[in-house]
Amino acid sequence: QQQVKQSPQSLIVQKGGISIINCAYENTAFDYFPWYQQFPGKGPALLIAIRPDVSEKKEGRFTISFNKSAKQFSLHIMDSQPGDSATYFCAASHTGNNRKLIWGLGTSLAVNP
Amino acid sequence: DGGITQSPKYLFRKEGQNVTLSCEQNLNHDAMYWYRQDPGQGLRLIYYSQIVNDFQKGDIAEGYSVSREKKESFPLTVTSAQKNPTAFYLCASSIVAGEQFFGPGTRLTVL
Numbered sequence: 001q002q003q004v005k006q007s008p009q010s011l012i013v014q015k016g017g018i019s020i021i022n023c024a025y026e027n028t029a030f031d032y033f034p035w036y037q038q039f040p041g042k043g044p045a046l047l048i049a050i051r052p053d054v055s056e057k058k059e060g061r062f063t064i065s066f067n068k069s070a071k072q073f074s075l076h077i078m079d080s081q082p083g084d085s086a087t088y089f090c091a092a093s094h095t096g097n098n099r100k101l102i103w104g105l106g107t108s109l110a111v112n113p
Numbered sequence: 114d115g116g117i118t119q120s121p122k123y124l125f126r127k128e129g130q131n132v133t134l135s136c137e138q139n140l141n142h143d144a145m146y147w148y149r150q151d152p153g154q155g156l157r158l159i160y161y162s163q164i165v166n167d168f169q170k171g172d173i174a175e176g177y178s179v180s181r182e183k184k185e186s187f188p189l190t191v192t193s194a195q196k197n198p199t200a201f202y203l204c205a206s207s208i209v210a211g212e213q214f215f216g217p218g219t220r221l222t223v224l
Contacts, residue, residue, distance in 0.1 A: 009153075034212070043117075043203050043215030044156070089155060098163065099210040100171075105155040 003027055004092050006104025013111050019077040021107045023090035026071065030092040034101070035064065035075050038087045047088070048075070080111045116140065117216035119204050124221045126191070126198065134189045134219045136204035145187035146205040146213065149173060156203065162187055163209055191221065199223045 005024045013019045023033075034049035050057045050064040050073065057064045063076040077084055087108050091101040117138045126132045138145065147159040158171030162181040176195025181187055187206075191198045201220050205213040 041218070041220075043205075043218050045215065046212050049212070095210065098161075098169075099207075100158060100161065101156075101213060103155045103157075105153065 003102045004090060004104045006090050006107060008107060009105070010108040011110070013080045013109065015080065015082060015111055015113050017080050017111075019075075019080045019084065019109055019111070021075045021088055021090070021109070022072065023074065023092075023104050024070075024072045025092050025102075027092070027094070027102075028071070029094040029096055030102075031095070032093045032099070033064070033066065033073050034091050035062075036089045036091065038089065038106075040086075044089060077109075080109075082111045082113050085109055085111050117204060117206055117214055119202075119216040119219050121219060122217065124219055126221060126223050128223060129193045131190055131192050132221065134191070134202055134204075134221070136187045136189065136216060138185055138187075138204075138206040138214075138216075140206055140214065141184070142206035142208055142211075142214075143184070144207045144209050144211075145181065146207075147171075147177070147179065147187070147189045148203040148205065150201040150203055150218075159189065 035047045036044035037047045038044040048059050061078045066073045087106045089106045090104040093099045093101050120135045144163045146161040148156040157173050160179045162168035178190045203218045204216040207213045
């Protein structure tokens with residue numbers, strides 16, 4: 001059973017466009033929602049994270065939008081650049097599962113120049 | 114420099130052999146994790162440890178073993194019981210309940 005569903009599986013965006021990746025979860029106990037960025041052959045790195053007490057968090061060109069009632073959260077990449085081409089993973093955790101991260105399956109983003 | 118190191122970067126194993134992947138961190142983190150990554154399947158948790166001399170099975174522990182004798186080290190052994198070990202293996206560490214920091218990974222190939 002996949003507890004965090006991520007879509008789309010792949011995404012192609014033109015340079016300067018907006019990339020949007022969505023995640024949905026089922027367990028209402030989740031209270032920490034990070035996004036990780038992974039380049040080929042490298043380990044993932046934390047990009048941005050949100051807790052459910054806020055509906056939006058912005059860091060530079062990256063924004064997380066969080067909808068608690070819909071149990072959904074999304075990553076928006078504004079002014080997408082070719083250097084943003086990577087795989088993006090959403091995840092979720094809560095104190096009841098020892099803070100183990102439950103991962104989405106990833107979205108492969110390609111930004112065309 | 115603080116961080117997580119994994120070695121080797123590439124590893125080749127013959128069928129029936131055990132191999133050990135190294136993971137070391139100098140971030141003074143209590144928690145350490147091992148993940149397996151296959152194309153299209155995201156990250157799957159193999160084992161994790163929140164304190165020295167203690168560890169728990171993750172979602173796909175069969176065919177793997179770990180030890181946590183020192184805070185900074187969490188080696189993973191891929192045993193011959195693991196039927197499909199070819200994958201990209203990632204080690205991570207964190208303060209308990211904190212952000213996970215990942216190492217550069219080890220790509221294991223069974224010949």
